[in-house]
Amino acid sequence: MRRWRRPSAFAWILLLLGLAAFLGLARWQWGRAQEKERLLASYAAAATAPLRQYATLPAALSAEEYPRIAARGAYVDGRGYWLDQQIHAGRVGRRALAVFRPSGDDRLLLVDLGWVAAPVGAPAPAWPPLPAGEVELRGIYAPPPGGGLRVGGDALARQNAWPKLTLFLDMAAVAADLHAAVAPRLLLLDADPSSGLVREWTPAVMAPEKHRGYALQWFSFAVAAMVIFIVLHWRKSN
Incomplete structure (x- = not known):
């Protein structure tokens, strides 16, 4: 039989700090992906703009x-x-x-x-x-x-x-x-x-897909932190 062991204050602080960091980085990478999409769209539109x-x-x-x-x-x-x-x-x-x-x-x-x-x-x-x-x-x-x-x-x-x-x-x-x-x-x-010169103008930036991949990676770290926290405090009773 398993029972919940009350986490210490340090464990809660560590969990919350980890979640804040991981979710903050995931949100930042997702925002960067949106910025890069707007950048690439602006470059593409410039070729045919008035x-x-x-x-x-x-x-x-x-x-x-x-x-x-x-x-x-x-x-x-x-x-x-x-x-x-x-x-x-x-x-x-x-x-x-x-x-x-x-x-x-x-x-x-x-x-x-x-x-x-x-x-x-x-x-x-x-x-x-x-x-x-x-x-x-x-x-x-x-x-x-x-x-x-x-x-x-x-x-x-x-x-x-x-x-x-x-x-x-x-x-x-x-x-x-x-x-x-x-x-x-x-x-x-x-x-x-x-x-005689190559003029293919595309911004030298990381692709939006890579930013989304990094965002998913940071989000998975947040989920892993929650799982580890639960596993460590949901113990078998002797």
């Missing part, structure tokens, strides 16, 4: 807003950045970031020209040729990519040759390097097969 003029954009955009824009201006000659260690289809490469001066705007705009393969140990890829004079660019106006190993301080200031190489994109460091104000977002150019 074109907006860069000059008419508000000073601040919501984190989930990715407008497709047109910007007139000219590329800044002799300036640009390679964003290194970028993975596409399982291959290592670089993203070419040109510097653009929009008409009627004091801020410079970084333009993502696309991805090119750059295997470790292979010669550096050639910088893509850019048109001279005034042009109109079209693409998605998106936040800069995150990630990258930030060690050794600002590597841009220590380089003299252009284009400069970086493992992460810090817009404040870029502004200091260019000695000019820089827009807080990038222009991800529309696809152009003749460019």
Whole structure:
């Protein structure tokens, strides 16, 4: 015959703390999954969204807003950045970031020209040729990519040759390097097969399904904690 043994105060505190932690983490992961779904949906909608003029954009955009824009201006000659260690289809490469001066705007705009393969140990890829004079660019106006190993301080200031190489994109460091104000977002150019660069714009984020998997895992830990608590206090009587 089994009987319930009264849990100690410490056991209750331990159980409640565990449940709060596990359920809190499960809820957080579930919320992150919903955020990633909205992010991916915004990216997908941007490809067919009505074109907006860069000059008419508000000073601040919501984190989930990715407008497709047109910007007139000219590329800044002799300036640009390679964003290194970028993975596409399982291959290592670089993203070419040109510097653009929009008409009627004091801020410079970084333009993502696309991805090119750059295997470790292979010669550096050639910088893509850019048109001279005034042009109109079209693409998605998106936040800069995150990630990258930030060690050794600002590597841009220590380089003299252009284009400069970086493992992460810090817009404040870029502004200091260019000695000019820089827009807080990038222009991800529309696809152009003749460019020789890959322009497949998808955010490099964890898939919503993985977040839901982690949420289920944390929820299962909460259930396991309850089961262990009951088993330990539902003892056979001697």
